[in-house]
Each structure stands twice: as C-alpha cells, then as structure tokens.
Amino acid sequence: MFTAFSALRLGFWQKEQRMNFLIDKNLPAAQELLSEYGELHFFEGRELPSELLAEAEILLIRSVTQISEAILSQAPKLKFVGTATIGTDHVDLSALAARNITFANAAGCNAVAVGEYVLSAAFAVAHEHQLTLQGKRALIVGAGNTGSEVGARLSALGMEVAYIDPIKQEAGADVEFSDWQQLHQFDLISLHVPMQKHGEYTTWHLLDAERINRLKPGTLLVNASRGAVVDNQALYQRLQTQDDIYVVLDVWEGEPDVLTELVALVDIATPHIAGHSIEGKIRGTYRLYTQLHAHFGFATPILPERNVLPGFCDEEIYVASDYTEADIGQWVQKVYPVVQDDSSFRQNGLTALGFDKLRKEYALRRELWSQILVCSPNCSGKQQKQLEALGFSIRAA
Ligand SMILES: NC(=O)c1ccc[n+]([C@@H]2O[C@H](COP(=O)([O-])OP(=O)(O)OC[C@H]3O[C@@H](n4cnc5c(N)ncnc54)[C@H](O)[C@@H]3O)[C@@H](O)[C@H]2O)c1
Numbered sequence: 001m002f003t004a005f006s007a008l009r010l011g012f013w014q015k016e017q018r019m020n021f022l023i024d025k026n027l028p029a030a031q032e033l034l035s036e037y038g039e040l041h042f043f044e045g046r047e048l049p050s051e052l053l054a055e056a057e058i059l060l061i062r063s064v065t066q067i068s069e070a071i072l073s074q075a076p077k078l079k080f081v082g083t084a085t086i087g088t089d090h091v092d093l094s095a096l097a098a099r100n101i102t103f104a105n106a107a108g109c110n111a112v113a114v115g116e117y118v119l120s121a122a123f124a125v126a127h128e129h130q131l132t133l134q135g136k137r138a139l140i141v142g143a144g145n146t147g148s149e150v151g152a153r154l155s156a157l158g159m160e161v162a163y164i165d166p167i168k169q170e171a172g173a174d175v176e177f178s179d180w181q182q183l184h185q186f187d188l189i190s191l192h193v194p195m196q197k198h199g200e201y202t203t204w205h206l207l208d209a210e211r212i213n214r215l216k217p218g219t220l221l222v223n224a225s226r227g228a229v230v231d232n233q234a235l236y237q238r239l240q241t242q243d244d245i246y247v248v249l250d251v252w253e254g255e256p257d258v259l260t261e262l263v264a265l266v267d268i269a270t271p272h273i274a275g276h277s278i279e280g281k282i283r284g285t286y287r288l289y290t291q292l293h294a295h296f297g298f299a300t301p302i303l304p305e306r307n308v309l310p311g312f313c314d315e316e317i318y319v320a321s322d323y324t325e326a327d328i329g330q331w332v333q334k335v336y337p338v339v340q341d342d343s344s345f346r347q348n349g350l351t352a353l354g355f356d357k358l359r360k361e362y363a364l365r366r367e368l369w370s371q372i373l374v375c376s377p378n379c380s381g382k383q384q385k386q387l388e389a390l391g392f393s394i395r396a397a
C-alpha cells in the first residue's frame with residue numbers, strides 16, 4: 001500500500017539518493033527501469049570512458065567489458081557492478097570483493113534463447129543433410145540453466161537426452177547422467193558450462209584433441225558456452241583431416257578475433273549471439289534492476305517484468321494433427337532462422353570490428369513463446385504438450 005510514509009521515503013530517495021549510473025548502451029529497457037533512480041550515462045561495450053568511470057557509483061555491463069583491478073582503480077565511487085549476462089568470466093570477482101563492491105549477474109536471463117538457438121541450429125543442420133532428430137541420442141555438457149533448456153527441447157523432439165555435470169551429479173540431481181567414456185555413443189553434443197580456468201572442474205579445453213577425435217562420424221557438435229571450452233585448433237585439425245562431423249559454433253577462442261579457417265569448415269557459425277533474443281536481453285537488464293532495488297532499498301515498487309517485455313506476434317500458425325518433425329523445424333525457423341545469423345557472420349563478422357558490430361546491431365529476435373500455434377481439434381493432448389515444451393504458445397482452434 002502506498003502510504004504517506006512511502007511518499008516521504010520516495011521523496012527522501014529522490015532528493016538524497018540519486019545515483020550515478022554508467023551503463024552499456026546495449027542494455028534494453030535500462031532507461032525505463034532505472035532513470036528515476038539517478039543520472040544515467042551510457043558507454044560503448046569495450047570502451048569505458050575514464051571521466052565517466054571516475055564518477056560512477058553503479059556500473060552495468062555486458063560480457064565484452066572486462067572488469068579488472070586497473071579499471072576499478074579508476075572508479076573510486078563504485079558501489080555496485082552488474083553484468084546483464086549469465087557468464088561472469090569477464091569480471092575479476094576477487095578485485096571487486098577486495099574493494100567491497102557488490103556484484104550481480106543475471107543468472108538464467110537468456111537460457112531460453114540459448115535453448116532455441118540450439119534447436120534452430122539442429123533443425124538447420126538436419127534439413128541441410130536430410131537427418132532426423134527423433135530417436136537420436138543427445139549429450140548435454142552442463143546441466144544448468146542453458147543446458148536444461150536445451151535438454152527440455154531436444155527431449156520434446158523425441159531425442160534421448162543425457163548430461164555430463166559432475167557437480168549436479170554429486171548433488172543428486174534427478175536427470176540421466178553419462179560420462180566422457182560414452183562420448184562416441186551420442187549423435188548430438190552440446191556444451192553449456194561456464195569458463196573456469198582453475199579448480200577441480202576446469203572447463204578450458206574441456207573438449208580437447210583427444211575428445212574431439214573420439215566423436216563418431218555424423219555427430220553434431222554445438223558450442224554456445226564460451227569459445228575456449230573447445231580447443232579450436234584441435235577442432236580445426238579434425239575437420240581438415242577428417243571432415244565427417246557437423247559443427248555449430250556460436251563462441252570462439254580469442255573473440256572478437258576468430259580462426260577464420262575454422263569458420264570456413266563449420267556448418268553454422270555465429271558471432272556469440274545464442275542468447276541474444278530481445279526477451280533474453282531485457283530479462284538481463286530486469287534481473288539487475290531487481291537486484292539493485294533490493295540492494296539499495298529503492299522506495300518505489302518493483303515494476304512487473306511484463307511491463308518491459310514485448311507481446312505476441314500478430315501472425316498465428318494453424319497446426320494440423322499430422323504435423324511432422326520437418327513442420328516443427330519450419331515453425332522454429334520462422335521465428336528464429338539461425339542460418340541468417342550464419343550468413344551475416346560469414347559476410348561481415350570475420351574481423352574483430354565486424355564481429356562486435358554484428359553483435360551491437362543485432363536484429364530484433366523473438367523467442368518461440370511469441371508465436372501462437374493454433375491447434376486443430378484433432379491434435380492430441382500429447383501433441384499440445386510437445387509444442388509447449390518446445391517453447392511455442394498454443395491455443396485451440
Ligand atoms: N553463447 C551465449 O550467448 C551464451 C548465453 C548464455 C550463457 N552462455 C555461457 O554458458 C555458460 C553456462 O550457462 P548456464 O546458464 O547454463 O550456467 P549455469 O551456472 O546455470 O550452469 C552451468 C552448469 O555447468 C556445470 N559445470 C561446471 N563445470 C563443469 C564441468 N567441468 N563439466 C560439466 N559440467 C560442469 C555446473 O555444475 C552447472 O550445472 C555461462 O557461464 C556462459 O559462459 C553463453
């Protein structure tokens with residue numbers, strides 16, 4: 001309830017607490033969500049202007065901004081750093097802790113987008129090479145937010161899904177687990193681990209030359225996690241000497257520089273945009289907004305997420321009960337045709353500047369929920385559940 005007391009608190013907040021924000025230009029909805037709490041200044045991803053850093057109290061970034069002690073030493077007033085991404089490997093967390101600066105990321109914000117990227121890419125490869133996905137075996141490495149979204153979609157397609165995730169396995173997670181010894185038994189392998197260079201569960205070159213060479217002919221390998229999870233040189237060597245697997249790469253060792261010879265050999269190549277649905281990006285900003293709200297005790301009520309998310313697409317698709325896997329593939333491609341990202345990357349993204357530009361100017365991409373499928377009265381409950389599990393919105397005809 002908004003009381004005289006809340007009005008007083010709000011007045012106090014507005015007069016006394018307006019903060020100085022420094023925000024990556026590519027955080028949609030930042031203006032709508034944050035402008036009432038202070039002065040918003042914007043910067044271009046890789047370039048943090050020192051004059052703005054010197055005044056910044058809250059810094060909101062994406063994965064292209066490296067946060068190091070050298071950067072923090074230029075920001076004496078900084079109280080809070082937030083990244084509108086899932087990954088945190090671009091941030092020196094101990095340097096932040098040493099300066100008592102609060103840190104937040106946006107866990108899970110673009111997991112649906114990553115799930116849909118893998119789905120769209122699997123359909124694109126299957127279409128190109130006349131493959132069927134149903135009944136095949138998928139191995140997901142990393143059973144967290146993105147890996148689970150991928151697994152749910154592939155299971156809905158009728159694939160048999162297993163995971164490698166020693167941390168989740170030890171914790172007793174209720175999913176089917178496998179291990180690296182079984183690698184050669186899978187038809188699709190999708191990587192969804194964080195970049196960890198140290199510790200018990202390092203992921204740097206998790207897919208090394210030995211594992212790459214054990215992939216059976218016809219395997220579809222997808223990496224939409226971090227580039228260096230796969231040894232890019234070793235993958236290049238395998239494709240050059242034995243071009244018998246399908247490869248989809250969204251992330252690259254050494255981004256924004258990429259091994260162009262490797263791009264030429266893979267089936268789908270994109271510039272680190274797997275998570276870039278507009279909903280995923282808005283959720284990233286929104287998750288930072290809620291954490292800022294809690295941390296600083298903003299007095300105004302939290303806006304609901306739906307206020308900043310777009311609605312359904314206008315055009316609906318009619319679904320007959322005899323739809324096939326290929327039909328599903330076409331509905332997925334209608335909402336998110338990953339091959340368009342592949343072709344713009346090959347044309348314009350092979351330099352560091354081109355790579356960054358494609359990401360900054362990324363076209364509006366919607367998630368599958370924005371597409372309503374109108375199911376014929378003959379569609380079974382099982383079919384409706386399948387379409388929902390793939391991510392579509394459905395309604396009865
Ligand atoms: N390409 C993109 O656009 C994009 C988008 C989102 C996330 N990502 C990347 O994907 C990573 C995973 O995202 P998430 O949301 O699933 O994270 P998450 O933290 O929810 O899940 C990661 C999972 O990996 C597991 N894991 C850690 N080390 C492992 C190892 N050595 N072997 C097997 N499993 C291991 C963890 O136990 C955890 O369950 C992020 O850290 C980020 O780097 C990329």
Ligand SMILES: O=C(O)[C@H](O)[C@H](O)COP(=O)(O)O
Binds near residue numbers: 062084087088272
């Ligand atoms: O970690 C993540 O969330 C993703 O990799 C994210 O999509 C990276 O994209 P960026 O923030 O650089 O736009």
